[in-house]
Amino acid sequence: MKRMILFFSALLFIVYTKAQVSSSIHGKVTDENGEPLSGVSVTVFDTYIGVSTGYDGTFRINGLQDGSYTLRFSHIGYEFQTKEVLLRNEIKVDITLSQLQYMTGEVLVNATRASDNAPLAYSSIDKDIIKKTNISQDIPYLLSLTPSVVETSEAGNGVGYTGMRIRGTDANRINVTVDGIPINDPESQSVFWVDVPDIASSVDNIQIQRGVGTSSNGAGAFGATVSLQTSNPGNVPSVEAGSSYGSFNTFKNTVSVSTGMLHDRFAFQVRYSDINSDGFIDRTWSDHKSAFLGGLYRTGKSLLRANIILGEEHTGLGWWGVPKDSLKANRTYNPAGQYTDDNGNIRFYDNESDNYNQNHYQLLYSLAATKSLNLNIALHYTPGKGYYEEYKEDENLADYGLNPVFIGGDTITFSDIIRRKWMRNDFAGVIYSAEFRKNRFTFTAGGGLNTFIGDHYGTIIWMRTAGNTEKDHQWYKNDAVKSEFSIYGKINYGLSENTRVFGDLQYRYIYYRMRGPDDDLKDISQKHRFGFFNPKAGIYHNINQNQDLWVSFAVANKEPTRADYKEASGDPSATPLPETLYDVETGYKLRTGKSSFSVNLYGMFYKDQLVPTGQLSNVGYSIMTNVARSYRAGIELSAAVKFSDHLSWNSNLTLSRNKIKDFVEYYTDYNTSDWSSQYIAKNLGLVDIAYSPSQVFSSDLAFSSGIFRIHLISKFVGKQYFDNTMSEDRSIDPYFVNNVRFDISQGFRNSGAIEIQFLINNILNEVYENNAYGGNWYEDGTEKTWSYYFPQAGTNYMLRLGLKF
Numbered sequence: 027m028k029r030m031i032l033f034f035s036a037l038l039f040i041v042y043t044k045a046q047v048s049s050s051i052h053g054k055v056t057d058e059n060g061e062p063l064s065g066v067s068v069t070v071f072d073t074y075i076g077v078s079t080g081y082d083g084t085f086r087i088n089g090l091q092d093g094s095y096t097l098r099f100s101h102i103g104y105e106f107q108t109k110e111v112l113l114r115n116e117i118k119v120d121i122t123l124s125q126l127q128y129m130t131g132e133v134l135v136n137a138t139r140a141s142d143n144a145p146l147a148y149s150s151i152d153k154d155i156i157k158k159t160n161i162s163q164d165i166p167y168l169l170s171l172t173p174s175v176v177e178t179s180e181a182g183n184g185v186g187y188t189g190m191r192i193r194g195t196d197a198n199r200i201n202v203t204v205d206g207i208p209i210n211d212p213e214s215q216s217v218f219w220v221d222v223p224d225i226a227s228s229v230d231n232i233q234i235q236r237g238v239g240t241s242s243n244g245a246g247a248f249g250a251t252v253s254l255q256t257s258n259p260g261n262v263p264s265v266e267a268g269s270s271y272g273s274f275n276t277f278k279n280t281v282s283v284s285t286g287m288l289h290d291r292f293a294f295q296v297r298y299s300d301i302n303s304d305g306f307i308d309r310t311w312s313d314h315k316s317a318f319l320g321g322l323y324r325t326g327k328s329l330l331r332a333n334i335i336l337g338e339e340h341t342g343l344g345w346w347g348v349p350k351d352s353l354k355a356n357r358t359y360n361p362a363g364q365y366t367d368d369n370g371n372i373r374f375y376d377n378e379s380d381n382y383n384q385n386h387y388q389l390l391y392s393l394a395a396t397k398s399l400n401l402n403i404a405l406h407y408t409p410g411k412g413y414y415e416e417y418k419e420d421e422n423l424a425d426y427g428l429n430p431v432f433i434g435g436d437t438i439t440f441s442d443i444i445r446r447k448w449m450r451n452d453f454a455g456v457i458y459s460a461e462f463r464k465n466r467f468t469f470t471a472g473g474g475l476n477t478f479i480g481d482h483y484g485t486i487i488w489m490r491t492a493g494n495t496e497k498d499h500q501w502y503k504n505d506a507v508k509s510e511f512s513i514y515g516k517i518n519y520g521l522s523e524n525t526r527v528f529g530d531l532q533y534r535y536i537y538y539r540m541r542g543p544d545d546d547l548k549d550i551s552q553k554h555r556f557g558f559f560n561p562k563a564g565i566y567h568n569i570n571q572n573q574d575l576w577v578s579f580a581v582a583n584k585e586p587t588r589a590d591y592k593e594a595s596g597d598p599s600a601t602p603l604p605e606t607l608y609d610v611e612t613g614y615k616l617r618t619g620k621s622s623f624s625v626n627l628y629g630m631f632y633k634d635q636l637v638p639t640g641q642l643s644n645v646g647y648s649i650m651t652n653v654a655r656s657y658r659a660g661i662e663l664s665a666a667v668k669f670s671d672h673l674s675w676n677s678n679l680t681l682s683r684n685k686i687k688d689f690v691e692y693y694t695d696y697n698t699s700d701w702s703s704q705y706i707a708k709n710l711g712l713v714d715i716a717y718s719p720s721q722v723f724s725s726d727l728a729f730s731s732g733i734f735r736i737h738l739i740s741k742f743v744g745k746q747y748f749d750n751t752m753s754e755d756r757s758i759d760p761y762f763v764n765n766v767r768f769d770i771s772q773g774f775r776n777s778g779a780i781e782i783q784f785l786i787n788n789i790l791n792e793v794y795e796n797n798a799y800g801g802n803w804y805e806d807g808t809e810k811t812w813s814y815y816f817p818q819a820g821t822n823y824m825l826r827l828g829l830k831f
Contacts (some may be wrong), residue, residue, distance in 0.1 A: 030582060039370060050571075051111060053088040055079050055099060063123060064465060068284075071108075074622035076664055077571050078142055081466050089618040101124060102136065103394065126326075135206045135255045137402060137459035137470050138242040141518065143410075143526050145576035145586035147626040147662065148235040148612055153257065158227045158769055161785050162270050162278045164219045166190035166407045168226055169252070170726045172234050173626075173662045173678040174741055178797040180344040182306030182358075182819045183274055183787075187220050187341060187380075189797075191565040192238060193630070193658055194684050194718030195249025196638075198587055199529040201242050202252045205333065205457065207388055207406045208244020210455060212478035212508045213588035215245045219382040220339050221410070223314035224299035227268075228335075229279050234246040236662070238580035238630055240561065241514035243457045243474045244254040246558070246584040248289050248607055256333060259293035262286040262777075266831045272785075272824030276303040282318075289411035294321045308360040311557045327394040335386040338425030343378045343414065347798065347814030357793075357817040365419040365442060370814035375417030375444070382412025382449075399768035400461045402472075402512070408453040413446040426486065426501040426549060431493030442490040447545065449481040450674045455510075458604065466520030473513035480506045484545055504542030504550055506588065509703060524569075528578070530562035531816040536585055540592075550595040552827045556604055558583035564611075590636060590650050604653050606633040609682060637686065638716045639749055639801065653750075655687040677725040684718030689750055695804040706804075713752050718759075719744040735769040748798045748813070755811040756802070761794035763787075763818075781828035793821045 055066045055375035061081025067125050069076040070087060073095075079085045092113050100106040111117055127186025130521040139144045149172040159168050163184030166177040180187040190195050198215035201208070204225070212215050220224075222255035222496045235251040242251055254721040263286040270278040282297035296319040304311050352359045365379030390404040429439040459472030461623040489495055521527055536556040543802040564578030564750075570783060594600035613626040636650040668674045691708045714720075721744035728737045746758040766789050770782040800813030 030722050048087075049090045049092050049113055050086060050088045050116050051090065051095070051097070051113060051119055052084070052116070053121065054083045055085065055101075055123060055448065056083055056123045056389070057104070058122060063104070063461075066099055066101040066104075066123065068397070069098045070619065071098060071099075074617050075572070075619055075670070076617070081520065082470065087569050088570065091619060097780055113588070122234075128472045128521075132619065135203075135253060136400075137461055137472050138206050138240065139253055139570050140235055142241055143418045143467075143566045143568075143574075144240065144518070145528050145578040145611075145613075146235055146239055147173075147237055147613055147628065148233055148239070149664075151232045151234075154647070156226055156229055156232065157828075158767075158781075158783060160224075161783055162272060162276055162303075162825045164223075165226055166182055166219065167253075169234060169738070170741060171676070171678075171726055171752055173664060173724075174236060174660075174680045174722055175234075175724075176719065176722060176796070179309035179481040179798075179818065180307070180814065180816055181303070181312065181342075182817055182821060183276065183303065184404075185276060185301065185303040186305055186310055186312040188220070189219075189342065192234070192250035193628075193660070193680075196713060196717065198245070199248035199584065199780075200250045200252060201239075201245050201247035202254070202255045203218070203242055203244060203817075204335070204386070205256055205331075205390060205404070206243060206253075206402075206459075207386075207390075207404055207457060208455075208474070208476065209386065210243075210245040211406070211451070212245070212476070212510070213451075213480055213506060215584075220341055220380075221382055222335060222337050222386075223339060224278070224280065225254070225335065227282065227299055228256050228297050228318040228320075230255050230367055236626070237580045238560075238613055239628065240531050241472075241516065242689070243256060243512065244476070244523060245509075245580055246534065247562070248582055248584050248605065252358075254577070255322065257295070259284040259295040259320065259756040267826065268826060268828040270824055270826040273308055273822035274304045274313075274823065275440075277301070278826075281680070292321070292323055294487075295319075298423055305342065305344065306358060306822075307344050307817070309342045309376075309378065310356045310360065311361065312314075313340040315688070327562045329390075329392045330388045331388075332645055333386070333388040333389075333390070337384045337386075338552045339380070339382055343416070344816075345558065347816050350800075350813045353795075353815060353817065364416045365634075377415055378417060380414050381414070382410065384408065385414075389761075390540040398462055398536060401458075402460070403456065403458045406454065407455050408451075408618045410451040410453075412448070413448045415444065415446050415495070418443050418445060425547070426499070428495060428499070428501075429492050431495075433491070438491045438493070441492075443486050444488040445486050447484045448480070449480065449482055451478065453478045468516075468518040470516040471514070473511070476510045478506070479510040480508075482506075482544070501543050502543045502547060504540060504541045504544055506538070508538045510537075515769035524567060528562075528564040528566065530580075532559045532560040532562075534560065534583075538585070540588070544592060544595070550592050552591060552595065554591070556585050557587075558584075558604075572617050574615040575613070580607075580609045580611075582607045582609065586636060586650075593649055593695065595768065602636060602650065603634040605635050605652075607631070607635075608633075620666045622665070624662075624664045628658070628660055628662070630658040630680060632656045632658075633673045635686075635715075637750060653686045653689060656685060657719070658682060658688075658715070660684075672731055673727075673729050675725070675727045677723070680722040682718070682720050684715040686713050686715055686750055689713045690752040691751055693802065693804055698805050710751060713750050714746050714747050716750050717746055719746045721760075724758060733770055733772050737765075737769070739765040739767060743796065748800060749802075751802070753802070753809075753811065756800050756813055758795055758798050758815075761792055761796065763792050764789050765795065779830045781826075781830075783824075783826040783828075785824045785826075787822050787824070788818070788820055793820070794818055 066079040097109045140148045167184045173187045174193045202217045217268040233253045239251040267281045284295040301314040316336045317336040322331040328342045352584045363375035387407045393401045455476030457474035461470045486499045512534045538554045561578035566576040590602040608631045610629045615624045664678040725740040742762045768784040773779045794817040797816040
C-alpha cells in the first residue's frame, strides 16, 4: 500500500508539471440573440480538460500543448457544437449556440444530480463505458472501478444476487433512482439488482455521489447515491443485438429496437434481455428475463415520456455461503436445500430458489415554462410478487401452528416440509421539481409523496407426514404500510466568477406500520413516525481554469429497516433508534491536457449508527445493532494519465479509518457441566466497523491501436472483519484480482457497427472471498466461532458479440 501512495504522489507531480504548459484557448459563447451564455460546458476531446463559461459567457482553457484539438460546447436546452482548432501559443474561439427545437431527457434527472460545480464527491460513467463493460455482470460490477466501491456476489461470478458497499456502507444506505424516480424497496431500503436484470442495457449514464450527496427522492442516502439515466430513442431507426457466452454456462442475449423520431415528435424503443448461468457456487443458477419499453412525445417546450421496466428472476439460493471448514476441501459447496433421504444419503432439493417478478411503470413530464424555468413531474408504480422456496428437514410442527399427526399408535411432531415465503408489494407515488436558472443563480425545489403496501406470508406446499394438513397451508401473514413525504430546496449562487456557494434543505416525513405474526409466529405489530431535517451547504472555488477546490457539510437522518424492527419485536428496550450522520468533505481537482488528479477528504460522524453484528436472519438479511458513537474518515485519490495516443491509465485509491468508539460486546457464556448460562458484557474499546476495509484500490491500464483496445483491470481490497470484535476468526483476507478485457470495434459506412469483447476474469487465479458472515459464543469462558464465506471464481471468461444497424 505504501507503494500505491508513492505512485499517486509521483502522478500528482506529473500532472502538476504538465499543468504549467502555457498554451491556451479562450473565447465567448453566446445565444442567437448575442446574449452571453453562462454555465456552458466546454470540453477538449481526448483530454481531461473541461471548463464552464462565466456569467459573461467567456471561457479560458490552459495547460495545453500546441497542436490540433476538437472543442465540444454543450448546454441544457441548446444544440451542442464541435469546433476544430489549431493551437499555437494562444487562440480565440467565439461560438454561437442555437436553442434546441425539442426538449431532451437530461431535464428529467437534472434536479437530483450534482452539477459540474457542486461541492460534492461524485463520479460519472457514460454510455460508451457502460456498453463495453456490460458483458454479463450486474450493476455493482459495472461500478467496480469507481472510488470506494466493494462489490459482492453470492454465486461467485457476478451474476444472480450481487451487491456493493460504498465507503463501507451497505445497500440499504445507498439511494438509487432511475430518471429521478426512487427504486429502493421502502422496507429493506435496498435495491436488489437481481430484480431489475440487465437494466444497464437501457442506461445512458450513471452518476455516483459518495457521502450524503445532494437531496434526492426516496430512501435517505447514508453512504452514496446512484443515479441512473435511461437512454433516449435515437433520431434515426436502429437495431442492436448482443450475445455473450462464458464460463459456468453463462449466456446473455439482448436485442433492442428504436423507431427513431417519427414526424419529429414521437419515438419508441424496446429492449429484451435473457440471462442464464449455472453460477460458480453449486446450484446458484440464474434464469433472468427483462424488458424495457419506452416512448416519448416532444415539442419545443415539453417532453412526455413513458417507461416500462419488466423484470423476472429465478435464482438458486446461495445466501448461506460456504462453511469455513469447507473452503479448502470444497469451495463450491452450498448447504442450501440439503437433506437426508430415507436411505441415509445426502441429497439436495433441486428447486431451492428465489422467484420474483417486479415491474416498474413510469410516466414523466417536463415543461420549459420560460427560458429560465423548467417544471418536472413524474408518476410511478412498482408492483412485485414472489417467493423463496426451501426444503426444511425435520421441522417442529408446532413452529408452523400445526398439531401433532397421529399414525397408528405413533405421535408425529416433526416432519420434512417444503415451504414458500411470499412477498407481495405495491409501491407508488409522485415526484416533482422546478428549476430556475438566471445568470449566477440556480434554484431548485422538489419533493415527492410515495406509498408502499406490502404483504409477507408463508405457505407449506408439501409435507412428508401431512396428516389432515391441506396443501398451501398458510402458517403466518403480516402486512405493512409505509408512506413518505419529502420536500427540498437547493440554491447554487455565484459569489464571483470563481466562487459559488451551495445550500440544500430537505425535510422527510415517514410513517411506517407493521401488523400481524411473522414466520416464527411472533407478533411484530408496531407503528413508527419520523420527521427528519437534512441541511447541506458548501463552497466551490475555481483556483484557475485547471484547478478547483471545494468543501461541504451535510446532515442526514435515516430510519431503521423492516428487518431491524422485526428482530427486536417484543423487546421495547431493543427497538432500534434512527441514525444521524454529520458528513464533512473537501476536495481538490487538477486537470491538464493529458492528465487529471483529484483528492477527496471525508469525515462521516455517526450518532446511533446501525452496524452489522456479523449474523444473518433466516432470509439472508444482516442483523444490526445501534452504537452510540462511530465514524468513517478517509482520503479518496483518483488519477488519470494519457501517456501517449495509445496508452492511458485510470486509477483510484481509498485509505480510511472506520471505527466504533467504546464498543461493548454482549454474549452468553455456557457452563458445559450443567449448561447453565451467564450473560456477560465486555468493553472492547475502539474497534473497526464490520465490512469496512481500510484500503480499496482499482486500476484500468489501457492500450489502443486502431480498432483494437486491451484493458488490464486490477482491484485490491484490504482486510475486513465481518463483526465488530476484530477477531481474526471472523475476518475476510485481503485480495488482489486482475482481469483482462479485449475490445474490437469497427464501424460501417451505413452507420452500423460490430463490437467484440473478450473478458478474462481473475487471470492469476486468485483464491479469495469478497463477503462473509458469522458470530460467536462462549463455553466455560472460551470463545467459539462460526462463519460462512462467499468464495469467488478462479480464472473464467466471457465473450460478447454485438451488432448495430
